[in-house]
Amino acid sequence: xxxxxxxxxxxxxxxxxxxxxxxxxxxxxxxxxxxxxxxxxxxxxxxxxxxxxxxxxxxxxxxxxxxxxxxxxxxxxxxxxxxxxxxxxxxxxxxxxxxxxxxxxxxxxxxxxxxxxxxxxxxxxxxxxxxxxxxxxxxxxxxxx
Amino acid sequence: xxxxxxxxxxxxxxxxxxxxxxxxxxxxxxxxxxxxxxxxxxxxxxxxxxxxxxxxxxxxxxxxxxxxxxxxxxxxxxxxxxxxxxxxxxxxxxxxxxxxxxxxxxxxxxxxxxxxxxxxxxxxxxxxxxxxxxxxxxxxxxxxx
Amino acid sequence: xxxxxxxxxxxxxxxxxxxxxxxxxxxxxxxxxxxxxxxxxxxxxxxxxxxxxxxxxxxxxxxxxxxxxxxxxxxxxxxxxxxxxxxxxxxxxxxxxxxxxxxxxxxxxxxxxxxxxxxxxxxxxxxxxxxxxxxxxxxxxxxxx
Numbered sequence: 523x524x525x526x527x528x529x530x531x532x533x534x535x536x537x538x539x540x541x542x543x544x545x546x547x548x549x550x551x552x553x554x555x556x557x558x559x560x561x562x563x564x565x566x567x568x569x570x571x572x573x574x575x576x577x578x579x580x581x582x583x584x585x586x587x588x589x590x591x592x593x594x595x596x597x598x599x600x601x602x603x604x605x606x607x608x609x610x611x612x613x614x615x616x617x618x619x620x621x622x623x624x625x626x627x628x629x630x631x632x633x634x635x636x637x638x639x640x641x642x643x644x645x646x647x648x649x650x651x652x653x654x655x656x657x658x659x660x661x662x663x664x665x666x667x
Numbered sequence: 668x669x670x671x672x673x674x675x676x677x678x679x680x681x682x683x684x685x686x687x688x689x690x691x692x693x694x695x696x697x698x699x700x701x702x703x704x705x706x707x708x709x710x711x712x713x714x715x716x717x718x719x720x721x722x723x724x725x726x727x728x729x730x731x732x733x734x735x736x737x738x739x740x741x742x743x744x745x746x747x748x749x750x751x752x753x754x755x756x757x758x759x760x761x762x763x764x765x766x767x768x769x770x771x772x773x774x775x776x777x778x779x780x781x782x783x784x785x786x787x788x789x790x791x792x793x794x795x796x797x798x799x800x801x802x803x804x805x806x807x808x809x810x811x812x
Numbered sequence: 813x814x815x816x817x818x819x820x821x822x823x824x825x826x827x828x829x830x831x832x833x834x835x836x837x838x839x840x841x842x843x844x845x846x847x848x849x850x851x852x853x854x855x856x857x858x859x860x861x862x863x864x865x866x867x868x869x870x871x872x873x874x875x876x877x878x879x880x881x882x883x884x885x886x887x888x889x890x891x892x893x894x895x896x897x898x899x900x901x902x903x904x905x906x907x908x909x910x911x912x913x914x915x916x917x918x919x920x921x922x923x924x925x926x927x928x929x930x931x932x933x934x935x936x937x938x939x940x941x942x943x944x945x946x947x948x949x950x951x952x953x954x955x956x957x
Contacts, residue, residue, distance in 0.1 A: 558945050563717065580939070580941055580945070583938060583942045584942075597717050597720070598717075649724045649728050651810055655703050655808040659701070659808060663944075663945040663949060663954075664808075664948070666851075667941075793873060794869045795869075797869065799953075800848050803953040811956045
């Protein structure tokens with residue numbers, strides 16, 4: 523129990539501080555109504571196409587302002603973000619509409635890749651599964667095409 | 668910031684309640700910050716390796732005290748827990764670090780297996796999909812590698 | 813039991829509020845305790861069988877009154893709902909027990925299908941991924957067999 527207090531007290535403090543500081547607050551990261559992480563963990567071209575189709579359909583339905591979409595690539599799925607991937611043009615276009623593409627740093631290390639080997643604009647996250655889990659904790663929906 | 672308040676307020680409340688209620692309260696099942704169920708429903712060796720890699724990465728990131736991980740095997744995925752599975756040593760090691768491995772009793776019946784046929788330490792759950800659903804209802808994140 | 817109270821108390825509260833507010837209030841869509849969307853996005857016969865097995869196991873465990881199940885078919889998964897699918901009898905039977913089967917209108921357009929080409933009773937949703945995301949936002953669990 524002591525442990526729990528120690529761990530959560532700073533968060534309680536943050537809440538109190540937030541209430542005191544009030545409306546001069548920094549903007550939240552996003553005001554979009556819908557937030558979703560999309561997993562790609564398989565390496566075949568067909569699954570890559572399906573994932574990008576899914577993202578396009580979400581964007582088409584809501585428009586870029588009402589939905590936050592993050593594609594998280596890990597394991598064999600990292601291939602989606604290799605610089606020479608045939609879908610690069612399509613990924614660039616989705617990035618321009620605000621879709622984020624994140625690469626798992628564990629997989630990058632295993633495959634001997636750094637950000638220079640991946641499509642420009644790719645973000646690096648500590649762990650693909652860690653990130654997918656933490657986004658769900660923050661209330662994001664999860665899609666595994 | 669609005670998001671942050673929404674996210675952390677319940678934890679702040681828990682701390683306050685914990686301080687008021689004090690040590691007569693039964694211990695919660697776990698004090699880990701992160702809780703995730705990981706599905707394995709496919710039977711091939713490559714998927715088994717990916718699932719165990721995912722679990723290892725979660726453990727490496729948080730350490731065993733800050734995350735609860737339950738691997739739920741059903742359908743062809745039950746093969747991960749067959750006594751003669753090549754990953755037995757790795758699974759034993761993960762169990763020692765607190766990871767739980769659960770087998771679907773429906774699949775066990777279909778495949779003519781009982782707990783003696785599975786890796787020692789495996790738990791039996793009424794239904795793999797039932798369990799994955801109920802953990803989500805309890806706030807756990809869901810990963811489908 | 814402790815677990816059950818924790819899980820059901822908010823719904824009990826909703827019921828009490830609904831009774832107090834009275835008949836001017838719209839009926840809630842469902843009072844089932846458990847709600848889950850099940851994705852089918854792959855086209856092979858084995859995955860179709862697994863998905864239907866999963867649904868059957870959920871129904872067998874709870875009975876039809878305590879769980880709402882919606883199967884969402886998109887991409888190659890739409891084949892599950894083609895009129896000539898070998899599982900038609902089984903799907904009819906699940907529909908009779910209240911399971912809903914939904915087809916992605918984007919996929920239907922891509923494949924040149926309309927509702928007449930699909931198993932009778934299939935519902936059409938604007939987008940498979942949109943629907944899976946929005947159900948999660950409403951608190952439904954998500955299963956990706």
